Amino acid sequence: MLRAPHTVGTAGDPVRRGRRGDGEDVTTGFAGQAPDLDTVHRVTGAVRQNIERVISGKPDVVNAALVVLLAEGHLLIEDVPGVGKTQLSKALARSIDCTVARIQFTPDLLPSDVTGVSIFNQDTRQFEFRPGGVFANIVVGDEINRASPKTQSALLEAMEERQVSVDNATYMLEKPFMVIATQNPIEMEGTYALPEAQRDRFMARVSVGYPVEAAEIAMLEGHTAHNPLDDLEPVTDAGEIRKVIEIVGRVHVSSAVHRYAVALTTATRQSNDLHLGASPRATLHLVRAAKAVAATQGRDYVLPDDIHGITSPVLAHRLLPNVEATMSGRTTSAILTGIVESVPVPDASRA
Template identity: 75%
Template sequence: MGEHAAELGSGLDALRSVTDRVQANIEKVIEGKPEVARTALVVLLAEGHLLIEDVPGVGKTMLSKALARSIDLTVRRIQFTPDLLPSDVTGVSIFNQDTRQFEFRPGGIFANIVIGDEINRASPKTQSAMLECMEERQVTVDNQTFALDSPFMVIATQNPLEMEGTYALPEAQRDRFLARVSMGYPVMAAEIAMLSARTTTSPLEELEPVTDAAEIRKLISVVSGVHVSSAVQRYAVALTTATRNSPELRLGASPRATLHLVRAARASAAMAGRDFVVPDDVQVLAPTVLAHRLLPATRTGREPAEILAGILESVPVPE
């Protein structure tokens, strides 16, 4: 038991060191948004996928690229447009005249980090091509299944639904994103600093990787060793159950959402240097992990995030 605790302790030290370096790298590009950078790292370590929703021009794609460039692994970008086909995402079998056999040509999803830019500008059919990839980390084409490398993370950006030319993401796909974040506009000081820093070059071009895929796989293993007590598990289940029973919501959080919430809490605790999860980890992450999965029952004007805030206040927090 002592050896295991010592091993977990050294793993947590390494995790904090790596995540601090990656976050510092991201903040060279995205100034004044440390909480967004931290959430991206929590999602990566929890083996989830991240949805970044906001208006154009606030740095959604820059955040994705900064995280990808900070880690030495394979990165692919898919620009989602109305004419994008499912085979562009997953890949396609092409007949080779020389060998007289079909050959599989991998699509854009075959990478460690996949940046799906403006995902809600593609048709629902193309968006649905991502479902198997995101949940099962594999791709099936013409009855052949191809495994995706680990780590695997989709970072998708989307514009608000009020923007022209957007499609709503299917509920099944929204549920596969572990967390949703909003960039928001920078504060005035950060925007002025950006004007000074980006007169000639982009800080993105100067980023160097500070870790690699092998180390990230080790850190994911460290996160899985973080202890979650039965009281914290019951609290997470109580929160998601309350969303299902709320008369203000016609779609509550799924069991997958509960699993994602606990995984994210584990990653957050590990980044804080703890080998155990406390209720605060769950409570702080709940809006980011749950709100995008909820659908209001009526058009009362109350957003799912507001309804969820009320639920968080009503569900008792374990001591």
């Protein structure tokens, strides 16, 4: 990962240029008060260590989940059964002292089970709203593609606008708010593929993958007697997570990095192999996730490498290959890799 010195401006000052020892210009820093990166390091380190007590040998997946949390996004975990998708979701949720709800998505699940419903109270002679499972800081949606499209769509407003509308009334969701959904890609019978609008609301998609031999042996030694989730205690709370999210939001992004992010998503829209490219929301998610990556690595500015390193988890699930690419056996990930390699990366010294 490239690193560069930076100059932090005082309140209201424009970002200034720093110089390396060899005289090379570096556009970094951030206008205004410097973010408290020590707090980011402390909180993310504690949460990461807590999760790894349950999910071992998967640091990249754990880091991706933390990045999505700090970037105020939502996470889709897609993999074969039994690799720890739900365990990862629960471990992240239990590491934070906040409200947590788990929704088991089934074909008979109703939209009102997710959002809530108004019930008539015979005593008061008035309708009372009873919140659904989405009213929590961390919402774990297990096997989201087993519910009908109508029920899946109940999450759209909550995920994008952090609110729920029921019977002409709008209810705001408390921050932080994060949906962690799981789905199995190989069990297609009795499932409903997530529509494009639903996938586009997930900031990133990750796969847990099979563990290495040593990690699987360690799992057998430590998980057969009891579930480590039972012993997991919170290491932070919702208030501190809100503070860290605010710190991440103040990380500086230069114009060159903004242009690089736009160039990447524009290239997907112009690709001859894709029927559907990345949306403007995808560009926004790309930059927000990169700011979280930079903060967790102790920087108050985003490098092009931060954008480059997260293009696959942030963009791949939003893209649809065309018929020709599908018939030729080209996967979305392979197409995206070729697109990313074709877009020039800005010089870090001028980013």
